[in-house]
Amino acid sequence: MISTIESLEDTIVEIIAGRCGRDKEEVKNAYFDGTDHWLKADEALALGLIDAIYDVEAVPEESTTDDIYRIFTNRLVLEQQPQNSDKMKLEDFKKIPRFANCTDEAAVMSILGETARKADKADDLEKENGELKEQLSRQEEERIETAVTDAVTDGRIGADQKDTYKNLLKADFKNGLTALKAMKPKKLLKDKFENQELQAGESPWEKRQKEIRENIRK
Secondary structure, three states: OHHHHHHHHHHHHHHHHHHHOOOHHHHHHHHOOOOOOOOOHHHHHHHOOOOOOOOOOOOOOOOOHHHHHHHHHHHHHHHOOOOOOOOOOHHHHHOOHHHOOOOOHHHHHHHHHHHHHHHHHHHHHHHHHHHHHHHHHHHHHHHHHHHHHHHHHOOOOOHHHHHHHHHHHHHOHHHHHHHHHHOOOOOOHHHHHHOOOOEOOEOHHHHHHHHHHHHHHO
């Protein structure tokens, strides 16, 4: 076991020495003397044991040993995750047919920019198309309402049939409108009299009503 430990120790010393650019014996005498040695981040950076210092949240002073272990384990997991995993490399882009001929990142960015501009135009066209459809829909509703109202007014259909003919026109406006126009308006006697000229300050309708009442009394 001692032999195994010493062999492992020599391997670790060699790694640290190579990392720090120091002699193996110097490292062994400084840090492998049977006691624990602790280094701060800036000290480890100065020795070359680490490449950089990352800003992390401070460990709370009231943390227990288990808390500290958990905190540093979580940090280790995060540090081992690939950095900038959301950024595709040039080789990844070249696997896409559209980017196959790109020789550098500038060419990729140029294509991405053009794609983004086309997407913006497509969004604008879609918005414009939606507004146009809404406008046409309103115009159609107005035409249907006008056609049905006119048909009710001149007696071609009854007021109770209004919704039925609205649905008919919505389903097939051209044929529905043709059917409505083919109906004959109902001419009321009242309308006939009201269209005649007034005589002696009394409308023909009022005059006829007066005659009817007089005949009834007789």
